[in-house]
Amino acid sequence: xxxxDTAIEVExxxxxxxxxxxxxxxxACAMLVTVEGDxxxxxxxxxxxxxxxxxxxxKVNRYPxxxxxxxxxxxxxxxxxxxxxxxxxxxxxxxxxxDIAARLNAIRHSPDGPEAILPYSYAGTMGILQxxxxxxxxxxxxxxxxxxxxxxxxxxxxxxxxxxxASIGTDxxxxxxxxxxxxxxxxxxxxxxxxxxxxxxxRAKGAPVLCIDPIRTRTAEQCDEWIGIRPGTDAALAxxxxxxxxxxxxxxxxxxxxxxxGADALRARVAEYPPARVAAITGIPAERIVALxxxxxxxxAAFIRINYGLQRHAGGAMAVRTIACLPAITGHWRRAGGGxxxxxxxxxxxxxxxxxxxxxxxxxxxxxxxxRLGDALTQPDxxxxxxxxxxxxxxxxxxxxxxxxxxxxxxxxxxxxxFTVVLEHFRTDTADHADWILPATTQLEHLDLHWSYGxxxxxxxxxxIAPIGEARPNTEIFRRLAAAMGLDEPALRDDDExxxxxxxxxxxxxxxxxxxxxxxxRGWVRLNLPTPYLPFAEGGFHTPSGKCEFxxxxxATLGLDPLPSYTPPYESPERDPALVxxxxxxxxxxxxxQFMNSTFVNVTxxxxxxxxxxxxxxxxxxxxxxxxxxxxxxxxxxxxxxxATARLREGIREGVAWAPGIWWAKASxxxxxxxATTSQRLTDMGEGPVxxxxxxxxxxxx
Ligand SMILES: Nc1nc2c(c(=O)[nH]1)N[C@H]1C(S)=C(S)[C@@H](COP(=O)(O)OP(=O)(O)OC[C@H]3O[C@@H](n4cnc5c(=O)[nH]c(N)nc54)[C@H](O)[C@@H]3O)O[C@H]1N2
Ligand SMILES: Nc1nc2c(c(=O)[nH]1)N[C@H]1C(S)=C(S)[C@@H](COP(=O)(O)OP(=O)(O)OC[C@H]3O[C@@H](n4cnc5c(=O)[nH]c(N)nc54)[C@H](O)[C@@H]3O)O[C@H]1N2
Ligand SMILES: [Mo]
Numbered sequence: 001x002x003x004x005d006t007a008i009e010v011e012x013x014x015x016x017x018x019x020x021x022x023x024x025x026x027x028a029c030a031m032l033v034t035v036e037g038d039x040x041x042x043x044x045x046x047x048x049x050x051x052x053x054x055x056x057x058x059k060v061n062r063y064p065x066x067x068x069x070x071x072x073x074x075x076x077x078x079x080x081x082x083x084x085x086x087x088x089x090x091x092x093x094x095x096x097x098x099d100i101a102a103r104l105n106a107i108r109h110s111p112d113g114p115e116a117i118l119p120y121s122y123a124g125t126m127g128i129l130q131x132x133x134x135x136x137x138x139x140x141x142x143x144x145x146x147x148x149x150x151x152x153x154x155x156x157x158x159x160x161x162x163x164x165x166a167s168i169g170t171d172x173x174x175x176x177x178x179x180x181x182x183x184x185x186x187x188x189x190x191x192x193x194x195x196x197x198x199x200x201x202x203r204a205k206g207a208p209v210l211c212i213d214p215i216r217t218r219t220a221e222q223c224d225e226w227i228g229i230r231p232g233t234d235a236a237l238a239x240x241x242x243x244x245x246x247x248x249x250x251x252x253x254x255x256x257x258x259x260x261x262g263a264d265a266l267r268a269r270v271a272e273y274p275p276a277r278v279a280a281i282t283g284i285p286a287e288r289i290v291a292l293x294x295x296x297x298x299x300x301a302a303f304i305r306i307n308y309g310l311q312r313h314a315g316g317a318m319a320v321r322t323i324a325c326l327p328a329i330t331g332h333w334r335r336a337g338g339g340x341x342x343x344x345x346x347x348x349x350x351x352x353x354x355x356x357x358x359x360x361x362x363x364x365x366x367x368x369x370x371x372r373l374g375d376a377l378t379q380p381d382x383x384x385x386x387x388x389x390x391x392x393x394x395x396x397x398x399x400x401x402x403x404x405x406x407x408x409x410x411x412x413x414x415x416x417x418x419f420t421v422v423l424e425h426f427r428t429d430t431a432d433h434a435d436w437i438l439p440a441t442t443q444l445e446h447l448d449l450h451w452s453y454g455x456x457x458x459x460x461x462x463x464x465i466a467p468i469g470e471a472r473p474n475t476e477i478f479r480r481l482a483a484a485m486g487l488d489e490p491a492l493r494d495d496d497e498x499x500x501x502x503x504x505x506x507x508x509x510x511x512x513x514x515x516x517x518x519x520x521x522r523g524w525v526r527l528n529l530p531t532p533y534l535p536f537a538e539g540g541f542h543t544p545s546g547k548c549e550f551x552x553x554x555x556a557t558l559g560l561d562p563l564p565s566y567t568p569p570y571e572s573p574e575r576d577p578a579l580v581x582x583x584x585x586x587x588x589x590x591x592x593x594q595f596m597n598s599t600f601v602n603v604t605x606x607x608x609x610x611x612x613x614x615x616x617x618x619x620x621x622x623x624x625x626x627x628x629x630x631x632x633x634x635x636x637x638x639x640x641x642x643x644a645t646a647r648l649r650e651g652i653r654e655g656v657a658w659a660p661g662i663w664w665a666k667a668s669x670x671x672x673x674x675x676a677t678t679s680q681r682l683t684d685m686g687e688g689p690v691x692x693x694x695x696x697x698x699x700x701x702x
Contacts, residue, residue, distance in 0.1 A: 013037050018046070018523035020461035021060050022130070022443040023596045024123035024152070026307075026343070026454025027194040029056055030524045033444060033464040040064040040444050040464055049524055050173060051194050051455045058593060058609075059600045066425075066603050067442045067468070073424055074469025077437040083414045086432035086666075093470060093480070096436055101484035103419050104142070104391060112387035114143035115366055120373065122151055124396030124599065125474075127448030127461065130441075131396060133355045133499050134475040134492070138482050140360035141489045145382070145389070146367040151403070153453075154686030156311035156342050159320025162552045162685070164535075165542025169341030170303055172455055174532030176201035178337030180299035181209045184323065185234060185310025187217040190593045192307065192454060202303070202337065208295070212237070213309070214588060215616075215658050216651025227292070228653045230283040231586045231692055232313035232569035235322040239564060240278030241293040242270040245329055250297025252331025259539035260328050262551030262563070269563045281566065283653065297330055301338030308342075309590055312692040314575075315567025317685035321552075322564035328548035333536040341454075346542075347527055348451035348458065349508035355499050357491050371689040372680045374405045377412020391419040395440065395474055400429035401598045402662050404689045406675035407640045410665075423477055426602055429665045439471040446473040447496045449503055449519075456527045460519040475499070560684065567684055571695040583637045583695035585621065585657050589674040590692070592660035601664045610660070613642070613668050616649040617657040617698065625698060632669070632701040635659065637694070640676030643669040643701060657698060 007015040014036050021029040030046035043063045047054035076096035081087025108114045119139045125131050139146075148154075157167055175181070175198035188195050203209050203224075211220040212227045212234070220226040229237060245251055246267055256263045275286035282289075296302050304323060311320050324340050332338030353359075366386045368376050375383040382389050392413070403409045413420060413433035422434040431437045445468060448461040467473070472480075475496050482492040494502075504516060512528040519525055536548070543549045556562040568574035571583070594610040595601055601610075615635055617627070627633055629648045634641050635657070644659060652658060659674045678691050 017462055017464040018460065019043070019443060019464060020448065020450040020459035021056065022125035022127055022448065022450070022461065023060065023599070024126055025596070026192045026452060027051065028126070028450050028452035028455065028457070028459060029060070029194065030457070030459050031056065035464050038465055040067060046523065049457070051457065053194065053197055057193050059596050059606060062600065062603050062606055063444070065605065066600065067444050069426070069603070071426055071602065072468065072471070073426060073431070073437055073439045074471055075439060076470070079435045083416060084410070084433045086427060088437060096438060097480055097484040100421055100436055100481060105485055107390050107419070108142055112390060115145045116387040116390040117142065117144040118368060118376065118389045118392050119144055119147050120370060120392060120394045120397055120399055121147070122149060122370070122397040125443065125448065127450055128350060128355060128503050129448045129496050129499055130446055130474045132352070134478040134494070135395065136356040137360060137489070137491050138478040140357055141482070141487055141492060142485070143362040143365060145386075146361065146365055148367050148369045148687065150369055150371045150686060150688045153308055153343070153688070155316035155683035155688035156306070156308055156320040156686070158685035159311065159317040160324055160342050162317075162555055163321045163324040163549055167343040167346035167453070168535050168542065169344060170337065170339035171344070171532040171534070172198050172341065174336035174534070175199065175303050176205070176337065177335070177532070178202045178301050178303040179207050180295060180302040181207050182212065182302065182304045183210065183219060183223065184212045184304055184306045186305055186307030187213070187219045187309070187590060188305065189219045189222065190217070191591055192305070195305065195454065214586070214653045214656045218593065220651070226651070227284060227288065230281070230653065231588060231656060232315065232572065233282040233566065234310045235315055235319040235564065236273065236278050236281040236566040237284065237289065238322040238326060239270050239273035239566060240275055240282070240289045241296060241326065242266070242329060243273045243278070244275065244290050244293030245297045246270055248294065248297065250294070251329050255328060255331030255334065259536070259541070259547055261545045261547040261549045265563055266325070266550040269565070296326070300332065301335035302327070302330070302332050303337050304340040306340060306342050309692070311683065311688065313690055314570040314681070314684060314693050316683040316688060316690070318565060318567045325548065325550055325564055333534070335537075336532045336534060339536065343453040344456055345451065345453040347456060347510050347529065349506055349511050350451060350503045351506045352503070354502040354505060360489065360491070369682070369687055371404060371682060371687065373399050373403050374408025374412060374680055377415065377418065378408055390417065391421070393421045394430055395423035398428045398430045398598045400433060401665050401673050402675065404675055404678040404691060405639055405680045406665070406673055408680070423474055428598065432666070438477055439469060440477065441467045441471045441473045445471065447500065449500050456529055456533065457524045458514045458519065458527065459524040558685065569693040570681055570690065571693055580695055583697050585617070585655060585696050585698055586692070587635065587657050587659060587674070587677060587694045587696045588692045589659045589661045589678070595662065598662040598664055601667055607667070613644040613659070613663045614647050615644040615657050615659040615698065616647040616652055618652050618654045619648045619650065620654050621657070622646065622648050625700070627698065627700055633698050634701050635674075635677060635696050635698050637677050637696045639679060640672065642672040642674060642676045646698070657696070
């Protein structure tokens, strides 16, 4: 598909092309892209799309500014200075591919073997093609180490899997029918803004909207009530709510009997969580816990939106699992708008195996957890046995800024014996550590196909303009690299159109509506599900028992508590009082409104709006430390430190601080991001990172 064939409207030199927002956000928006000559002048939300509803967010409205940015990397760049200094010279694609192919082949055929090569990617683009297609085939075919992509969502995903069996939840198109909305550990207006109009529709019909968050975020400010919970204690709150529901007879006995497993055992468990105990754990007054449970129990279709914020703690999976039990106790799954949503991804039955070809993986290939990249690069056996990591190939990610314990990551990337290739749009912190930077296309320049983790539409992205400079799609770069390395696997030659068709080639009935013809015609298509879709109205859970599992055999097998329970944070008074005495402040580093993780940090208008790396804290905590608003402070713990500007904020729990992220290290006052303080520890299930399970101390910089 060339840019010329895909216009839906042409007027002189002006064309409008259909696209999809590629970013890591549940909203997966359908875009209309206006092109004048060879420049994109505007991106808009598709007004016809039931979720996008004609608007894009603060960041993606600036996508043309990002694509046509003067600092785009437009030719291959070869390192000339010391590692990490960011000194490069331009080279031709031929030179780049020849050198990279020779280096990778040498490692592959050395005694260390191909597992010494590590791919590192996440969701810089969520596209099936540019995110997880030819790249996977390439690494599978050479036998590189596998990467466990845990950095964001695996804890919560496991939590949902244990309780309801899949990443499936309430359809947001039913949310206008909800009679109570609880935004629980999610900053909707920042990180899921297209849910908000649905929330407002429900509110207009009388549904109260509550927000449970240690920070009074911009979302909490717009809600009817902010419940400022102590970080990492959500499971205890959910158990307390269940205690009251059961004690006051607010449960749906019929739903419990027919569609749940272990209701009696759960009843016994929640007896251990009376409101007074839960108040002591969560910091929420007992009366409020009782009133919230009554409000929830008396509602008919309460909608709980959990998001990933609350699973970035030691007990993150257990927290999600526990909250996900609530709608089965009250039977709210029966009605439109009722239930819980973490993700809607589980219904997108794209044929990923055809696209990624896991059959090419050599038996016994080792896996490295991306959340422990620091250890993988600095420990000779990568912390998991096997050869040291000798080559690192990064695309769709900026680990030098975003990975936990990033000082360790940077230390590893500075190893003289590590060969690093980075496919990028910009000279990010990670790209600065490369031996080669290869110029990648942006969403406006390549073909792609998108699913969503917040709604039920598949979206096609057609290229609006030709690649700028010598930029190439990730798929094309891996195809060319495979050829330069002399790999003869035929799957490494498929073009993007072919892989797109392979993705759609499935007999799964949920995908019956999703054809290439329909996508070409409208740009997006709803999965073959009713609107609204009520996943568990009649039970039908995806667990082994087919029921909502209050008791989970699988968790018992993993050596975990099979019942919902409260797991305190690693860095909590319950588990490590000595540490908390030294580092009394819990640091939360959730997304800045203006950035998408570390993407957009270099877009001038957005950086200006985000001001500078900041840390907000409660005036009482600030006063105790002699910190004034606007002071330069050092945020530190045993892992590292970073400097930021202090902001005093009433709307935050005492003992909690907020450093919105994720700034580039090189745009930060002392070249360190908030991830200098975060740890490489992992969650209870899913082996995810614990970014917000992080105790620090804050002091004025002398
Ligand atoms: N503008 C913008 N949007 C984004 C992103 C971005 O960087 N910028 N990132 C995208 C990505 S990759 C993701 S994963 C999502 C993340 O978006 P969300 O899933 O919404 O998660 P976070 O923003 O990490 O955290 C949400 C809220 O959880 C709160 N929180 C932290 N700890 C706890 C806790 O223990 N309990 C409770 N109840 N609340 C807690 C935080 O204060 C925060 O306000 O957003 C996506 N959307
Ligand atoms: N402290 C702290 N750290 C966090 C988080 C937090 O809340 N707090 N959130 C975590 C979460 S939820 C996530 S998901 C991760 C996100 O971390 P990453 O997945 O690394 O996301 P980004 O920082 O957005 O970096 C994506 C990079 O991909 C590049 N890119 C985009 N499209 C393309 C493409 O088509 N081709 C190529 N080659 N490159 C492309 C962009 O230019 C950008 O530099 O960060 C995690 N880190
Ligand atoms: Mo994420």
